[in-house]
Amino acid sequence: xxxxxxxxxxxxxxxxxxxRQCFVTSNDSARPKCYVLEMFPYPSGRIHMGHVRNYTMGxxxxxxxxxxxxxxxxxxxxxxxxxxAENAAREKGVNPRDxxxxxxxxxxAQLKQMGxxxxxxxxFATCDPDYYKHQQRLFIEFYKAGLVYRAEADVNWDPVDxxxxxxxxxxxGRGWRSGAPVERRKLSQWFFKITAYTDELLNxxxxxxxxPDKVRLMQKNWIGRSEGLRFSFNLSNGETVDVFSTRPxxxxxxxxxxxxxxxxxxxxxxxxxxxxxxxxxxCGRVGTAEEAIExxxxxxxxxxxxxxxxxxxxxxxxxxxANFVLMAYGTGAIFGCPAHDQRDLEFARKYGLPVLxxxxxxxxxxxxxxxxxxxxxxxxxxxxSRFLDGMDVESAKNEVAKRLEAQGKAERTVHxxxxxxxxxxxxxxxxxxxxxxxxxxxxxxVKESDxxxxxxxxxxxxxxxxxxxxxxTWKHVACPQCDGAAERETxxxxxxxxxxxxxxxFCDTRADGPVSRKAADYWLPVDQYIGGIEHAILHLLYARFxxxxxxxxxxxxxxxxxxxxxxxxxxxxxxxxxxxxxWVEPVDxxxxxGHAFLNGTDTEVAVGHSEKMSKSxxxxxxxxxxxxQYGADTIRWFMLSDTPPERDxxxxxxxxxxxxxxxxRIWRLVEEAKDLPPPRTPVGNVEGAALELRRATHRAIAxxxxxxxxxxxxxxxxxxxxxxxxxxxxxxxxxxxxxxxALETLVLLIGPMMPHLAESGWQALGHDALVVDESWxxxxxxxxxxxxxxxxxxxxxxxxxxxxxxxxxxxxxxxxAALALEPVSRALEGKxxxxxxxxxxxxxxxxx
RNA sequence: GCCCCUGUGGCGGAAUGGUAGACGCGGCAGACUCAAAAUCUGUUGCCCUCACAGGCGUGCUGGUUCGAGUCCGGCCAGGGGCACCA
Numbered sequence: 001x002x003x004x005x006x007x008x009x010x011x012x013x014x015x016x017x018x019x020r021q022c023f024v025t026s027n028d029s030a031r032p033k034c035y036v037l038e039m040f041p042y043p044s045g046r047i048h049m050g051h052v053r054n055y056t057m058g059x060x061x062x063x064x065x066x067x068x069x070x071x072x073x074x075x076x077x078x079x080x081x082x083x084x085a086e087n088a089a090r091e092k093g094v095n096p097r098d099x100x101x102x103x104x105x106x107x108x109a110q111l112k113q114m115g116x117x118x119x120x121x122x123x124f125a126t127c128d129p130d131y132y133k134h135q136q137r138l139f140i141e142f143y144k145a146g147l148v149y150r151a152e153a154d155v156n157w158d159p160v161d162x163x164x165x166x167x168x169x170x171x172x173g174r175g176w177r178s179g180a181p182v183e184r185r186k187l188s189q190w191f192f193k194i195t196a197y198t199d200e201l202l203n204x205x206x207x208x209x210x211x212p213d214k215v216r217l218m219q220k221n222w223i224g225r226s227e228g229l230r231f232s233f234n235l236s237n238g239e240t241v242d243v244f245s246t247r248p249x250x251x252x253x254x255x256x257x258x259x260x261x262x263x264x265x266x267x268x269x270x271x272x273x274x275x276x277x278x279x280x281x282x283c284g285r286v287g288t289a290e291e292a293i294e295x296x297x298x299x300x301x302x303x304x305x306x307x308x309x310x311x312x313x314x315x316x317x318x319x320x321x322a323n324f325v326l327m328a329y330g331t332g333a334i335f336g337c338p339a340h341d342q343r344d345l346e347f348a349r350k351y352g353l354p355v356l357x358x359x360x361x362x363x364x365x366x367x368x369x370x371x372x373x374x375x376x377x378x379x380x381x382x383x384x385s386r387f388l389d390g391m392d393v394e395s396a397k398n399e400v401a402k403r404l405e406a407q408g409k410a411e412r413t414v415h416x417x418x419x420x421x422x423x424x425x426x427x428x429x430x431x432x433x434x435x436x437x438x439x440x441x442x443x444x445x446v447k448e449s450d451x452x453x454x455x456x457x458x459x460x461x462x463x464x465x466x467x468x469x470x471x472x473t474w475k476h477v478a479c480p481q482c483d484g485a486a487e488r489e490t491x492x493x494x495x496x497x498x499x500x501x502x503x504x505x506f507c508d509t510r511a512d513g514p515v516s517r518k519a520a521d522y523w524l525p526v527d528q529y530i531g532g533i534e535h536a537i538l539h540l541l542y543a544r545f546x547x548x549x550x551x552x553x554x555x556x557x558x559x560x561x562x563x564x565x566x567x568x569x570x571x572x573x574x575x576x577x578x579x580x581x582x583w584v585e586p587v588d589x590x591x592x593x594g595h596a597f598l599n600g601t602d603t604e605v606a607v608g609h610s611e612k613m614s615k616s617x618x619x620x621x622x623x624x625x626x627x628x629q630y631g632a633d634t635i636r637w638f639m640l641s642d643t644p645p646e647r648d649x650x651x652x653x654x655x656x657x658x659x660x661x662x663x664x665r666i667w668r669l670v671e672e673a674k675d676l677p678p679p680r681t682p683v684g685n686v687e688g689a690a691l692e693l694r695r696a697t698h699r700a701i702a703x704x705x706x707x708x709x710x711x712x713x714x715x716x717x718x719x720x721x722x723x724x725x726x727x728x729x730x731x732x733x734x735x736x737x738x739x740x741x742a743l744e745t746l747v748l749l750i751g752p753m754m755p756h757l758a759e760s761g762w763q764a765l766g767h768d769a770l771v772v773d774e775s776w777x778x779x780x781x782x783x784x785x786x787x788x789x790x791x792x793x794x795x796x797x798x799x800x801x802x803x804x805x806x807x808x809x810x811x812x813x814x815x816x817a818a819l820a821l822e823p824v825s826r827a828l829e830g831k832x833x834x835x836x837x838x839x840x841x842x843x844x845x846x847x848x
Numbered sequence: 849g850c851c852c853c854u855g856u857g858g859c860g861g862a863a864u865g866g867u868a869g870a871c872g873c874g875g876c877a878g879a880c881u882c883a884a885a886a887u888c889u890g891u892u893g894c895c896c897u898c899a900c901a902g903g904c905g906u907g908c909u910g911g912u913u914c915g916a917g918u919c920c921g922g923c924c925a926g927g928g929g930c931a932c933c934a
Contacts, residue, residue, distance in 0.1 A: 217852060218929055226933075245934060298932080324932040334934045342849075343932055417933055536929085642860045642872060650860075658873065661886090668887090718862075718871035792867035797915045799867055826901090837914050843866040845914050
């Protein structure tokens, strides 16, 4: 019997699918649509296991939906702008464009080897002028619609990548790519007005019911809505200062007012107060890095001013400038209530300010309750608060708001953590921002007829700074309005802009405008989006915002780009380290008796935790080596087996071997079944073992279908193993036609997961058509549920036996049968049962 | 610090409040083989037992229930997100 030759078979079927254009998708079909999308890759040069896992899942779903009769859109493209190309340019002297397109060619070939059911006619890269010209047009349209603006702001400066970063791109005070501590700089930059949609982005999360709760929660926290009261204090110098508080109920516990060092009032006061100026300057020097913030002590400067308590004209509070008050949140000023806010407490202790509890826990006595090192932030009753005494926190908040509003001093407001999206990057390998700065006319968009603003062919990467800025001619242009000498914007778009609308472009990649309304109406939203959890905030939030922008501009009717989201886990692998502490690659390691050694030696290496595959830990397995050895179907099967798709999976050589053996096993079954009579051959009455095989087949169809619908690939795999075992065990007593039918069903069921093997098997079984053109098998409900079932019999909740009964058997009969069981009477020890609970077709529990 | 998630055999993991451990890996025993690989068959949570029969088991601890891996409370451990956001 010939072994299954995966390499040969896979090349063959990929060529066949290609020739017959099996996966080229029409925008015009009577079939229901299904848009399946995986997050498109950055063209680093080669695919990694994370890609394999991601694209396998999407491919299974795309093929499954296709077989179910959907018109499936499953495209692929390249997130092709970004820093690695610039780094390659700097290190190797290549052109970033050439480097990028060469990488795309290499990765496309690798993806094709995986046998993905992708419509390659829709492929594009974000660095294609034909893509970014539309992005430039969108930028201008967003600008005209008031969704883009330029402003001076404190920005996050990455000193290694020499660019500014969005808030979302600062992780623990460090740049998301470089890992360098981010510095604060005041610069004039371009922003997308994502805050125009804050409420919508927040509220719509509730309707994204096919998104993971975790991602929705992360976005919710990121947007960070808090309701509170904004009100003003009268100051001793005749001015007023606005503060924002979510806890106005604690107003009688106030012991100071604090301004941010960046507050306009603080800056004004500093002009006449050298010590204050020095204090403000020092606050500015403390970085935003995590350590800096954690270790930074609460520091304040007493301005000498006082603020009058809103409810007591005789009550004066000192006004400080304090380093822990952020200008960017709320009003940049607070009232400090040390008893009920940890930061205020630390500040008050340091500067000897009063700490008066005004909310007291139920268990405590208001007269003796004291605050120690921890502020009390719990619920219960107001105390020491005049007209608020005895109220609960919520009522007190309302009462304060009501009274201050009546005085015209306050307003109930909502504040958010979310800031506008800073999109300018001082990088040359990105989509040029299509704006021109004219001395006379100010900021002027590039004329539509002048789009695209193309990147120059050659860029000089010598020295620091943006090569677009230092290019001899590129930035010098005539003003589109006055025709005078003007300069181009040399900043480019954050690459997250590129990925914020690519899914809409896929709907019609030949559209004259950025997005074809007709195609978008047909395809959007994406039915199932699949990618890594690391994009839970950045990419997914930006894409949600951008889709709203597209809606406003009339390109689409939808607000939410991704109706279904699935976040897959990472691919991990064991790590190996020598005694000297150097990482060792898995290919250089072999295992013997539970220990690992360097190949060809007896030098033991330490086996470390399984971690995400990374170059630095040298625990990367290149997918192409696995595909070369076992074929794409094996690696695909591995990615689907055992581990639930949302969890991290451990790659293992043994596991890959197992998957390969399973492919061979299927092939053996096919070879053995070749000469069996076709499934339609009359077999007379089907009963006994033959009926059981038929039932097992239909149960498998039902189960696999249900599991694939819900992306439970690991369970679908288990169901397929079960059916395979049943088919293997079926002997010659079962009519050949029924055995053959079972096997053919198995071949169709593995179609989405191991598509090449399925085609080979289908062909070997005598079919002329392709599996990709076959319909998904349908389970017969009558065969899925059997007539007799095995139910459990418990005594006092303990299993004492099982019995096989007819489905739907009447309760009294079931009860009698259960009581007649020998283990039951033994457990009862002659006692009469107190009560018998019969759950039809499920269980009997006898209470003794 | 705040918020969230997860704890099940040697391992990956199954299990609408109803027979815990499906399926896979690994182990053990056997068949085939001169032998090995591959393949096939059986077996495999732990304890006691020759066996039958028992007992114990889903991080710990209470509770709800005829019945809890699943629901509720408290703890412990691991992971993730946010982090001077008033």
